[in-house]
Amino acid sequence: MVGMKRIIFAVFAGAAFLALAGCPSPLLDAIKRTVAAAPFTGSSYIFVRQWGNAHPEWSFDTPIVKADSSGNIYVGDSSFRIRKFSSSGALLSTLGGVTSQGIFAHFFDMAFDTSGNIYVVTNNTNQIQKYDSTGALLTSWGGTTTYSGSALNLPQAIAVDSSGSVYVADTGNYRVVKFDSGGNYLTTFGGYDTANTGLGLFRDPQSIAIDRGNNVYVLDYTEALIEVFNSSGAYSFNWGGKQTYGTTPALAMSSPKSITISPGNTQYVYVVDGTSNNRALEFDTNGNPIVVWGTAGTGDGQFTDSTSIAVDSAGLIYVADDAVSFDGRVQQFSSATPPVWLASWGGGATSANGTVAAPIGVTFDSSGNVYVADVLNQRVQKFSSTGTYVSSLGKGVGQFGLPTGLSLDAAGNVYVADDGNNDFQVFNSSGAALRTVSGPGTGGGFLSSPLGVAVDTAGNIYLADSGNTLVQKWDSNFNFKSQWGSVGTGDGQFASAGDFGIAVDSSGNVYVSDFENDRVQKFDSSGKFLAKWGSQGSGNGQFNAPVGIAVDSIGNIYVADMGNRRIQKFDSSGTFITAFGTVGAGNGGFSWPIGVAVDASGNVAVTDYTGSLVQEFAPKF
Numbered sequence: 001m002v003g004m005k006r007i008i009f010a011v012f013a014g015a016a017f018l019a020l021a022g023c024p025s026p027l028l029d030a031i032k033r034t035v036a037a038a039p040f041t042g043s044s045y046i047f048v049r050q051w052g053n054a055h056p057e058w059s060f061d062t063p064i065v066k067a068d069s070s071g072n073i074y075v076g077d078s079s080f081r082i083r084k085f086s087s088s089g090a091l092l093s094t095l096g097g098v099t100s101q102g103i104f105a106h107f108f109d110m111a112f113d114t115s116g117n118i119y120v121v122t123n124n125t126n127q128i129q130k131y132d133s134t135g136a137l138l139t140s141w142g143g144t145t146t147y148s149g150s151a152l153n154l155p156q157a158i159a160v161d162s163s164g165s166v167y168v169a170d171t172g173n174y175r176v177v178k179f180d181s182g183g184n185y186l187t188t189f190g191g192y193d194t195a196n197t198g199l200g201l202f203r204d205p206q207s208i209a210i211d212r213g214n215n216v217y218v219l220d221y222t223e224a225l226i227e228v229f230n231s232s233g234a235y236s237f238n239w240g241g242k243q244t245y246g247t248t249p250a251l252a253m254s255s256p257k258s259i260t261i262s263p264g265n266t267q268y269v270y271v272v273d274g275t276s277n278n279r280a281l282e283f284d285t286n287g288n289p290i291v292v293w294g295t296a297g298t299g300d301g302q303f304t305d306s307t308s309i310a311v312d313s314a315g316l317i318y319v320a321d322d323a324v325s326f327d328g329r330v331q332q333f334s335s336a337t338p339p340v341w342l343a344s345w346g347g348g349a350t351s352a353n354g355t356v357a358a359p360i361g362v363t364f365d366s367s368g369n370v371y372v373a374d375v376l377n378q379r380v381q382k383f384s385s386t387g388t389y390v391s392s393l394g395k396g397v398g399q400f401g402l403p404t405g406l407s408l409d410a411a412g413n414v415y416v417a418d419d420g421n422n423d424f425q426v427f428n429s430s431g432a433a434l435r436t437v438s439g440p441g442t443g444g445g446f447l448s449s450p451l452g453v454a455v456d457t458a459g460n461i462y463l464a465d466s467g468n469t470l471v472q473k474w475d476s477n478f479n480f481k482s483q484w485g486s487v488g489t490g491d492g493q494f495a496s497a498g499d500f501g502i503a504v505d506s507s508g509n510v511y512v513s514d515f516e517n518d519r520v521q522k523f524d525s526s527g528k529f530l531a532k533w534g535s536q537g538s539g540n541g542q543f544n545a546p547v548g549i550a551v552d553s554i555g556n557i558y559v560a561d562m563g564n565r566r567i568q569k570f571d572s573s574g575t576f577i578t579a580f581g582t583v584g585a586g587n588g589g590f591s592w593p594i595g596v597a598v599d600a601s602g603n604v605a606v607t608d609y610t611g612s613l614v615q616e617f618a619p620k621f
Helices: 002-020 024-035
Strands: 045-051 064-067 073-077 079-084 091-096 107-111 118-122 127-131 137-142 155-160 168-169 175-179 186-190 205-210 216-220 226-230 233-239 256-261 268-273 279-284 288-293 306-311 318-320 331-332 341-346 357-364 371-375 378-384 389-393 403-408 414-417 422-426 433-437 452-453 462-466 469-473 481-486 501-504 510-514 518-524 529-533 548-552 556-561 566-570 576-580 591-600 604-608 614-620
Touching: 064 107, 064 318, 118 155, 127 175, 168 205, 175 205, 205 378, 216 256, 226 268, 226 469, 268 306, 288 371, 357 452, 357 548, 357 614, 371 403, 371 604, 371 614, 378 403, 378 433, 414 452, 414 462, 422 452, 452 556, 501 556, 510 548, 510 556, 518 548, 548 604, 556 591, 566 591
Parallel strands: 064 306, 107 155, 155 205, 205 256, 256 306, 357 403, 357 591, 403 452, 452 501, 501 548, 548 591
Antiparallel strands: 045 614, 064 073, 073 079, 079 091, 107 118, 118 127, 127 137, 155 168, 168 175, 175 186, 205 216, 216 226, 226 233, 256 268, 268 279, 279 288, 306 318, 318 331, 331 341, 357 371, 371 378, 378 389, 403 414, 414 422, 422 433, 452 462, 462 469, 469 481, 501 510, 510 518, 518 529, 548 556, 556 566, 566 576, 591 604, 604 614
């Protein structure tokens, strides 16, 4: 009879979850908490809610903005994805991540051909990737740095002319390389400018634009110069230059980062002059100055380290501005002279209570409250089980540098790994600071960039000491006991970037996510190596930069597989069970999922680092 009741309840609960997912509901929460007596062992999860950021689709970090011929706006950033928006800022779709379609890796630039295909520059892989308008990978080329023919070395920018030819700013080789639409090498122009003349040579080519006549405009960042070539690579003329040799203030630039050309019958050249001058400039195609606008600041129409500029088919101008780390934005301007500010997207990460900026660590208490390490705001915030702000830790005695890892002990005390102060701090359940332990150093009992913390049932404390590339163990009285680990790829070793996530099961076994080795390692409580699993890749059980790690009440392991934009679940032996999450900015979509926690009912909380939000998922029965 008991078994039948449980089956009937599971069916009811599944229907309720499906009906109420994403809606704050007392019924939903009652169902979730009621199933705590029967931990979830199945293989499916559904999105419940998110909080911490009112507009996650507008969270940008070092954004690059481009416009296609249909008036759609594309924003790519360091979260390894490209988001497509309407001209009003409505999110239309998301592309990117490590998937069967391709690897954006360190995204640097993009361009479009007349068919709507998207060309993407990935700087760290020295590749050009070509996608159709739906995001399906069509082809790729490059991947080698040798200075010859089609080889690319730190490519920074890309443009496509009306005939479909592709031009790449091959920055590491001080040149521009021209390909056909399939990636076949056609020609090269440029070379290193030893005399600093800018006459067809480069110091640091970083942006490319092409006019209606297929003339190629190359922006050289170091020389602060715009050089113009015909489609065969023959040099024509230049303008601009550093403040020291610019002919007029309107022509002189300091740190120009991006160039674009308007698509109309009468074309104009737009440039953002970034860090020092914080302004945008408009020229005709002969380099004659028309207008300069913008001042330094974070207000409407102001700039702070502008990274990119684009013009859509209606003549509207878009400037990507990296005002504050993880707080980038895109500003929209009219085509008037001077351009008039119209709207902004982004800049969503704030310090208001209940909002988070680049969160990492996350954990549940026994009542279902969620604690989040709000890194850039230098605090830990406590939320109710429905995502409602409750309180903050980290003021006064408990001030943080960069709080990263979180864990709770059986009494409800909160342990915080503080990467900025090279220590860990302890608070009681009311938020009162109890103790600060350790300090910077390399010997036993000293810490260097501790990124994760876990507490076992006996009160022993384990620190993922990333700077020293090892795990440290402390007893419940805060006495240093032991440490293990070294740099390497062998059993019990960690990558040079250090171990990141750490978790402990009810038997005292310790699990460490080995970030750059793309694996999880399992140890006993004394540090004896027991097992490992994972390899680099996007298949089930494979990882691309595993970060946060958590263990549920029956020993299942949850890993934030950051580069693959998902959470993977394993049993205690490392056998893959399921994965959930997608690339995106909507409900259930991730940019950088970095922290993971699971409560007694099997509900999973995930922090999204560049999305600056927290998402909760529930088991689907």
